[in-house]
Amino acid sequence: MKIFQDSTQQSFSGLSECQLASGKDKSRSMDVKNMREYMGWLYYQYLLITGIYVLEPWEKSIFNTVLFTMVAMVVYTSYVFVPIHVRLALEFFSGLCGEQPESTVALMS
Amino acid sequence: MTESAVNKEANGDVCQHRAVNGVKPGRSSALKEQQCHQRFVYKHDEKFHQSECNGGLYSKPFIESFEETPMLVAVLTYMGYGILTIFGYLRDFLRQWKIEKCHIAREREEQKDFVPLYQDFENFYTRNLYMRIRDSWNRPICSVPGDKMDLVERVSHDYNWTFSYTGRVVKDVINMGSYNYLGFAEKSGCCADAAAEVTLKHGVGVSSTRQEMGNLDRHEELEKLIARFLGVEAAMAFGMGFATNSMNIPALAGKGCLILSDELNHASLVLGARLSGSTIRVFKHNNMQSLEKLLRDAIVHGQPRTHRPWKKILILVEGIYSMEGSIVRLPEVIALKKKYKAYLYLDEAHSIGALGPRGRGVVDYFNLDPTDVDIMMGTFTKSFGAAGGYIGGRKELIDYLRSHSHSAVYATSMSPPIVEQIFTSMKCIMGEDGTTIGRDRIQRLAENTNYFRRRLREMGFIIYGNYDSPVVPLMLYLPAKIGAFGREMLKRNIGVVVVGFPATPIIESRARFCVSAAHTKETLDTALSAISEVGDLLQVKYSRHRTLPSLDRPYDETTYEESED
Numbered sequence: 101m102k103i104f105q106d107s108t109q110q111s112f113s114g115l116s117e118c119q120l121a122s123g124k125d126k127s128r129s130m131d132v133k134n135m136r137e138y139m140g141w142l143y144y145q146y147l148l149i150t151g152i153y154v155l156e157p158w159e160k161s162i163f164n165t166v167l168f169t170m171v172a173m174v175v176y177t178s179y180v181f182v183p184i185h186v187r188l189a190l191e192f193f194s195g196l197c198g199e200q201p202e203s204t205v206a207l208m209s
Numbered sequence: 210m211t212e213s214a215v216n217k218e219a220n221g222d223v224c225q226h227r228a229v230n231g232v233k234p235g236r237s238s239a240l241k242e243q244q245c246h247q248r249f250v251y252k253h254d255e256k257f258h259q260s261e262c263n264g265g266l267y268s269k270p271f272i273e274s275f276e277e278t279p280m281l282v283a284v285l286t287y288m289g290y291g292i293l294t295i296f297g298y299l300r301d302f303l304r305q306w307k308i309e310k311c312h313i314a315r316e317r318e319e320q321k322d323f324v325p326l327y328q329d330f331e332n333f334y335t336r337n338l339y340m341r342i343r344d345s346w347n348r349p350i351c352s353v354p355g356d357k358m359d360l361v362e363r364v365s366h367d368y369n370w371t372f373s374y375t376g377r378v379v380k381d382v383i384n385m386g387s388y389n390y391l392g393f394a395e396k397s398g399c400c401a402d403a404a405a406e407v408t409l410k411h412g413v414g415v416s417s418t419r420q421e422m423g424n425l426d427r428h429e430e431l432e433k434l435i436a437r438f439l440g441v442e443a444a445m446a447f448g449m450g451f452a453t454n455s456m457n458i459p460a461l462a463g464k465g466c467l468i469l470s471d472e473l474n475h476a477s478l479v480l481g482a483r484l485s486g487s488t489i490r491v492f493k494h495n496n497m498q499s500l501e502k503l504l505r506d507a508i509v510h511g512q513p514r515t516h517r518p519w520k521k522i523l524i525l526v527e528g529i530y531s532m533e534g535s536i537v538r539l540p541e542v543i544a545l546k547k548k549y550k551a552y553l554y555l556d557e558a559h560s561i562g563a564l565g566p567r568g569r570g571v572v573d574y575f576n577l578d579p580t581d582v583d584i585m586m587g588t589f590t591k592s593f594g595a596a597g598g599y600i601g602g603r604k605e606l607i608d609y610l611r612s613h614s615h616s617a618v619y620a621t622s623m624s625p626p627i628v629e630q631i632f633t634s635m636k637c638i639m640g641e642d643g644t645t646i647g648r649d650r651i652q653r654l655a656e657n658t659n660y661f662r663r664r665l666r667e668m669g670f671i672i673y674g675n676y677d678s679p680v681v682p683l684m685l686y687l688p689a690k691i692g693a694f695g696r697e698m699l700k701r702n703i704g705v706v707v708v709g710f711p712a713t714p715i716i717e718s719r720a721r722f723c724v725s726a727a728h729t730k731e732t733l734d735t736a737l738s739a740i741s742e743v744g745d746l747l748q749v750k751y752s753r754h755r756t757l758p759s760l761d762r763p764y765d766e767t768t769y770e771e772s773e774d
Binding site: 147151152153154155156 | 288289293693746
């Protein structure tokens with residue numbers, strides 16, 4: 101439960117930044133009575149900041165779907181490709197670092 | 210165009226007054242002046258309120274704050290508008306292909322091949338953004354708009370395209386939106402009684418113009434009273450406040466004249482200036498460097514092409530700017546006007562009655578001589594709870610206007626009950642009715658204004674404008690928050706005015722409160738706690754200036770006490 105909450109907070113980091121930027125620690129007084137209420141409040145903030153508060157329900161769902169799809173794709177892509185790239189990069193750099201002394205030795209000799 | 214030249218060096222007389230304060234002004238002090246101006250307008254330190262520039266001209270501290278928009282909020286605002294615009298295009302596309310029904314006016318089938326009528330941004334905005342939050346505007350009321358009012362409840366089942374009335378009434382909504390500064394909009398009391406009596410005696414109108422049969426003795430008496438109230442030689446009353454501006458400026462200025470107009474002037478002044486056919490140049494809002502630059506250029510270069518001198522130079526300013534809540538820097542404007550021999554037209558629509566220890570507007574507020582202002586214009590719509598406008602000034606000016614102004618020649622004269630309402634309320638403000646009601650109300654308004662503004666600042670909202678102005682704009686910025694703020698406040702039984710794009714720059718949406726003398730402290734406290742609650746809910750407490758609540762506050766006592774000795 102705690103982890104889930106943390107992850108939601110991270111995913112709404114834009115929001116919490118906004119809160120911080122607005123410099124209102126008082127907004128903490130909205131503090132979590134329970135999880136459900138807090139999630140409702142976060143969703144309300146999300147509606148207001150993106151401006152989809154004023155849209156009709158079907159438009160809201162389009163926006164949410166598009167945004168969710170995009171986020172999901174980004175997450176999935178990074179899940180699939182980031183480890184590969186990291187491994188390749190590591191190999192590349194270790195190759196560089198490994199080769200260097202050899203070649204200097206070769207030059208020396 | 211001289212507007213661009215404004216940014217350039219402007220080493221003028223305005224800032225050289227600082228010499229009084231012991232600061233030696235350099236000859237080419239463009240940089241210094243820029244700083245001086247910036248410190249003036251974007252005040253970062255709340256305690257730093259003694260005006261640095263021209264301190265010598267002001268009899269009291271002139272504190273005005275326009276806190277800059279936080280960067281993140283500005284970005285989010287643009288993003289919000291971006292998203293809404295995309296959906297607007299989507300809806301327009303659906304309407305175009307007849308996938309959804311179009312509720313709003315559009316070209317008829319036979320007009321399809323002509324120039325499109327509803328294509329520009331304003332129409333797009335109305336159709337796709339304003340319509341969605343339209344329920345926060347134009348709410349019908351069914352009682353006198355005093356400190357509280359009754360609203361006709363309405364619902365919309367098709368997302369604000371149409372409204373239907375439920376037949377119920379929302380009772381006792383706290384009214385934070387009326388320009389009822391002195392609380393003279395009431396259904397009982399001396400003004401209402403006098404107006405009712407006169408209605409029975411004189412009827413509601415004479416259906417003729419002042420120049421023909423419409424001139425009643427009461428009109429003349431009213432004009433004498435106005436002149437006495439303003440401290441000018443003569444005055445003239447008109448039946449419509451907007452027309453007072455838009456029809457009299459053309460009588461005063463014409464071809465070959467130059468009008469210098471503040472960029473945030475009301476539409477009536479803008480219309481009047483355009484109708485006059487004179488050249489119009491716009492100076493930055495309340496920026497005396499900009500005004501002086503324009504005046505100087507106008508005198509040096511004269512009219513374009515011919516380089517003949519301008520026949521007249523007329524400066525148009527307002528007393529209180531209704532969207533920014535700022536008060537004109539009148540002492541500096543008058544100093545400039547005298548220096549460059551220009552004429553000054555002061556529109557006191559909001560400030561008359563609402564400012565000054567005696568309620569006589571911005572001239573009284575700064576304790577200046579009314580005869581320094583060439584044309585004093587104002588309306589009766591706000592503080593007096595009536596309708597119409599007036600122009601005051603020298604006798605020659607008023608005589609000239611009587612015969613030349615369109616609204617004197619063609620407009621129907623004022624209705625007697627309205628004249629009576631103005632008469633009674635003005636007497637009341639002047640204290641000539643034998644009571645202290647007027648004085649108490651002016652005092653009450655000043656107290657309410659200071660209290661309301663101070664509390665809002667302490668809560669952490671961004672509040673624009675002068676600390677003494679009863680117009681209090683609270684910045685909302687994000688488009689969705691405009692609608693949400695109006696709705697949430699109505700849920701808490703408070704009626705507010707929210708202002709969006711066409712009236713303000715697109716990112717500076719705001720809610721505007723008008724403090725009234727009719728509000729009691731309890732009413733204001735109720736409103737303030739609701740505003741704070743909604744502010745937390747919507748996260749609109751953007752201000753980054755920390756004001757410590759109730760720690761050395763110089764604004765606690767009323768403003769006018771020291772000036773009345």
